[in-house]
Amino acid sequence: MADTLHTPTEDLHAVLERMGTQARAASAALAKAGPDTRTRAIGAMADALIAAESDVLAANAEDLAGGKEKGLSAAMLDRLALDSDRVASIAEALRAVAELADPVGTEIARWTVPSGLDIARVRTPLGVIGIIYEARPNVTADAAALCIRSGNAAILRAGSESLQSSIAIANALRAGLASVGLPEDAVQLVQTKDRAAVGHMLTGLNGNIDVIVPRGGKSLVARVQAEARVPVIGHLEGLCHTYVDAGADPQKAIDIVVNAKMRRTGICGATETLLIDEAIAADLLPAIAAALTDAGCTLKGDDTAQALVTNVQPASEEDWRTEYLDTIISVRVVDGVEGAMAHIETYGTSHTECIITEDQETAERFLAEVDSGIVIHNASTQFADGGQFGMGAEIGIATGRIHARGPVGAEQLTIFKYQVRGTGQTRP
């Protein structure tokens, strides 16, 4: 990877512009390579990663030493740390992506028009994807593999605390690409801790980055969304709601709410606000609250919730807007499905919302009218995940309004073109 390392005398913007040019050239080769070559490439990336284990662990030890010096929390150090098992599981994740269906060139639709033209809409790669993420070494491999699977070149910007690990992993991935005859510049990693590199990427590098995918906390994503001059696919927040309707089965409601909140509190599909129909709140909220409390959850609620359940702290306006990512839930008693949908429209982030009810008509109305990427009936919001959707690996969940919403997997990293087959037609 020496050719993308820059010396202190080279201007950072020039380095990134060169990476953009290299990525564009590599993306054309990658798109033409065909699905079997891309599959072999991802397998070779996994092999090369295993072969580079000692380099990767040595680099990771440097990152960990730097992280301890910097005073990173135990949780952050744990996310950063690699060992032989973790390297093996990163390689396994690569092999799983190699087994995903290759979307490039697949026909989405085909029809014939009265002029006799045969029109086919087929998937093509997006081109070059810029991925900006935090200090999680596995993302380097996961994101690169998903880009290769979809025929896209990747420019990766890893969190600075994981830079050495990410460089070592990227070097291995590039060696894997080269081993099957693909350009190693299909995967490039920005090799500096200088945060100005992010700003350069957000300019689109002279049109050589087609889309930016931010993965990380709110401040990173907010910066990307505010500054990017190219399209951004991702999400800022997952402030997910679960609404328990008067028609809910009580046991399903308890099970789903506890799972939606507490299974893993730190993921974007975790429920943050429980909405409950006033018609059933007195009967059902105490049992749901008890189950949440037993599971270790703190409750904040509106006046009615506080009146119905002891130990509910008052919820402020700010609480309805807070993605806790913690063992806290806000609870609001609402006037039926209308009240629930109005609350979601005001406070939701278009990520994932759930209704629990046995009333099919109400459920279908909620599914039709709630304007979020994922709307769920009678199941936990924690299913908001590409793998759980049967889509394989994902690069994140999109909450924007163009290109894709919901889990962003290999298929969502493509666009399409029209292939038109004629027999000499001219237009009258």
Next chain:
Amino acid sequence: MADTLHTPTEDLHAVLERMGTQARAASAALAKAGPDTRTRAIGAMADALIAAESDVLAANAEDLAGGKEKGLSAAMLDRLALDSDRVASIAEALRAVAELADPVGTEIARWTVPSGLDIARVRTPLGVIGIIYEARPNVTADAAALCIRSGNAAILRAGSESLQSSIAIANALRAGLASVGLPEDAVQLVQTKDRAAVGHMLTGLNGNIDVIVPRGGKSLVARVQAEARVPVIGHLEGLCHTYVDAGADPQKAIDIVVNAKMRRTGICGATETLLIDEAIAADLLPAIAAALTDAGCTLKGDDTAQALVTNVQPASEEDWRTEYLDTIISVRVVDGVEGAMAHIETYGTSHTECIITEDQETAERFLAEVDSGIVIHNASTQFADGGQFGMGAEIGIATGRIHARGPVGAEQLTIFKYQVRGTGQTRP
């Protein structure tokens, strides 16, 4: 429409922000209205336009008088001018959009995963679409109808020379919406000639414009692409190529090239550059050139083309980059399909390219590898049009790399969400 008219004392940005808020509210109502209501709305818009004919023609007379004073060309004045027949044909175009299939709520895909969840991907509107266009009164109606068909609210910014006509048309469309109980703010027109209004729209109006569609000349589109803080769907240029391969049927080549260049020279799908295989150039280029010359076309060419055909002017580097939109074509002799694809990769604008050949293998390679929104085998590039693709009306051709490429019709003005139907599933 008095409520969106602003007085000189009201700040322009505040007016536009209010329009954004109104559009967002209207879009929610429109999305929920259902396909039949949207169909009736577009029909009512057509009826209201016919009923408002005298107002529209009076307003148009004002625009024409202003345009003459301003010294607009005869061609521009003709595009601006309305009469009873033209109003009737605008209404007819609305009725054609009313007959298009309504995309909202249609299922794109549906599957069940091992957890038993039933997952459906269904189309939803984009939300609010900002359309910025030049002085063509019919676009006000066409664009608004396509937005309503796809469940989107529209904020329209018409070219200043057509402002009075556009206001009169928009008023009629709003009356039509109101007559079927839909919010008239689903169609709003910016009622000022102040160009600063465009800049305000490009900010996205506090997140209340989801996508901008520019329709017009290169300077307008370039400004929009450079300044927009929200996604842009459209195209800057249609520098389309037709490549005549050694395997071409000579008569097809002559017919298609003449049609692709000369049928209408001012549209984005017109061919601007002819590429011809050196293996057949001596045999075929003179005949193609003669047919083009007979049709009134001026030829510019590389050295080989000049040597093969008399009256070919020299083509400069600039010519390969020029969308003439006129009776001029640039001609380059290339080294087979590889040379043609290399030229297109360097000079193309990802709009529409064509190969003429009877060699199926070469044709399929061109269709697979050329990275443009539309790639055509053995038919004129002038077919690059939503109507010709059987997609009905279109708001333009997209050449960007995300969301949609090729003709942008009602379906392309939608996005999707996932409806997940469970039976009480919690995630292990």
